[in-house]
Amino acid sequence: MDKPKPGRGQNSVQLRRYNERLLLQTLRRLGEASKADLARKTKLTNTAVGSIINALDEARLIEYGGRRMEGRGQPSTLIRLNPKGAFGVGVRIDRESIETALIDFDGAILARRQHNRALPPPDEALHLVCADIEAVLAVLSPGERKRLAGVGLAQPYNLGAWLTQLGLTDPAFQAWDKAEFAHDLSKATGLAVFGENDGNAAAIAELFYGCGREFDDFLYLFLGPVIGCGIALEGDCLRGVSGNAGDIAVMPVLPGSLPSSPRSAGKWDLLLSRASLNALSRHLRHAGESVETHAALARLVGAGHPAVNEWLDDCIDALAPALQSALCMLDVPRVIIDADIDNGLIDALMRKLALALADITPEARHPPQLLRGSFGADAGAIGAASLPMFFSFSPR
Numbered sequence: 001m002d003k004p005k006p007g008r009g010q011n012s013v014q015l016r017r018y019n020e021r022l023l024l025q026t027l028r029r030l031g032e033a034s035k036a037d038l039a040r041k042t043k044l045t046n047t048a049v050g051s052i053i054n055a056l057d058e059a060r061l062i063e064y065g066g067r068r069m070e071g072r073g074q075p076s077t078l079i080r081l082n083p084k085g086a087f088g089v090g091v092r093i094d095r096e097s098i099e100t101a102l103i104d105f106d107g108a109i110l111a112r113r114q115h116n117r118a119l120p121p122p123d124e125a126l127h128l129v130c131a132d133i134e135a136v137l138a139v140l141s142p143g144e145r146k147r148l149a150g151v152g153l154a155q156p157y158n159l160g161a162w163l164t165q166l167g168l169t170d171p172a173f174q175a176w177d178k179a180e181f182a183h184d185l186s187k188a189t190g191l192a193v194f195g196e197n198d199g200n201a202a203a204i205a206e207l208f209y210g211c212g213r214e215f216d217d218f219l220y221l222f223l224g225p226v227i228g229c230g231i232a233l234e235g236d237c238l239r240g241v242s243g244n245a246g247d248i249a250v251m252p253v254l255p256g257s258l259p260s261s262p263r264s265a266g267k268w269d270l271l272l273s274r275a276s277l278n279a280l281s282r283h284l285r286h287a288g289e290s291v292e293t294h295a296a297l298a299r300l301v302g303a304g305h306p307a308v309n310e311w312l313d314d315c316i317d318a319l320a321p322a323l324q325s326a327l328c329m330l331d332v333p334r335v336i337i338d339a340d341i342d343n344g345l346i347d348a349l350m351r352k353l354a355l356a357l358a359d360i361t362p363e364a365r366h367p368p369q370l371l372r373g374s375f376g377a378d379a380g381a382i383g384a385a386s387l388p389m390f391f392s393f394s395p396r
Contacts, residue, residue, distance in 0.1 A: 034076035090385025152387025154201030201383035203230020210374030260286035302343035320356035338373025
């Protein structure tokens with residue numbers, strides 16, 4: 001049988017779904033609003049807004065708050081998102097940890113499980129993650145569990161690659177390059193699984209719950225064990241053909257000048273070998289410090305260890321031209337920067353980066369606005385858990 005051609009009925013359903021998501025996005029940005037506010041902001045008719053609000057109320061995605069006087073008429077009822085209207089589970093995997101978190105419709109973390117350990121083989125990780133998902137879902141009532149939007153999986157692609165630059169040799173990572181973990185996780189849990197690389201996932205969290213409430217276009221950088229990146233354009237995340245758009249970590253740079261820098265086999269190295277927390281930890285170990293945990297790394301940063309500033313200078317020398325190249329191609333006005341640790345690291349990085357970008361910005365162009373990210377060490381977990389929310393409720 002021939003497939004039916006798209007018709008007016010199908011198009012009407014798609015338009016209705018888009019308008020519902022548009023209203024949800026507008027409420028997320030405004031915090032609360034009246035029906036008249038929503039009609040003005042979305043340019044929909046009052047009748048259309050009223051009909052959509054009724055449907056969203058029936059789906060329990062919104063709730064009613066206080067009242068506000070508008071002119072001489074009756075006071076308007078204010079509408080806001082219902083934090084219990086939907087839930088998302090996020091699984092963040094990297095080479096040195098596994099984290100599972102449950103968030104509500106507002107992006108608040110309700111439950112979390114974390115394992116700080118070298119990433120085990122996929123079969124062992126699957127067993128671990130399934131148990132963690134059940135554990136975090138236990139905080140939901142049976143009715144709330146029915147409003148689970150799905151599971152988001154955020155992980156670096158090519159986990160078995162670039163181990164030399166990262167100072168890792170565990171052969172278990174190689175098995176991940178052949179694994180279809182998102183498919184296996186969906187099959188094991190019976191839940192919809194939305195997979196993205198970790199940079200895109202963190203950028204989506206920023207777009208859906210953070211600075212994206214105000215801005216539609218930005219480049220997002222996250223300094224973790226490796227440097228991650230995502231691109232927000234016109235309120236959506238740019239993925240690329242293979243999902244690797246924004247993979248700034250593998251941009252070619254000259255080898256670092258620090259005595260701790262790995263020796264490159266050729267003229268070029270990768271940005272991740274210089275601009276990452278792995279590179280900072282490596283330099284601190286070269287300076288005689290023990291850096292076994294993020295907490296230990298944060299303490300050394302907060303104490304103003306001289307090796308931290310040495311690494312920052314080397315990091316910026318590589319990061320600034322790589323970032324400027326990306327900005328020339330993408331033409332976005334701002335860069336959002338976040339990291340797995342802080343203790344002054346993000347502010348110091350932003351100050352040095354602003355100076356470096358101003359120095360190399362070409363004539364007739366302007367340096368980007370640099371903004372702090374919204375989530376810090378929680379960006380990975382919220383990013384993963386944001387995926388089912390974003391793909392289910394964003395007007396894309």
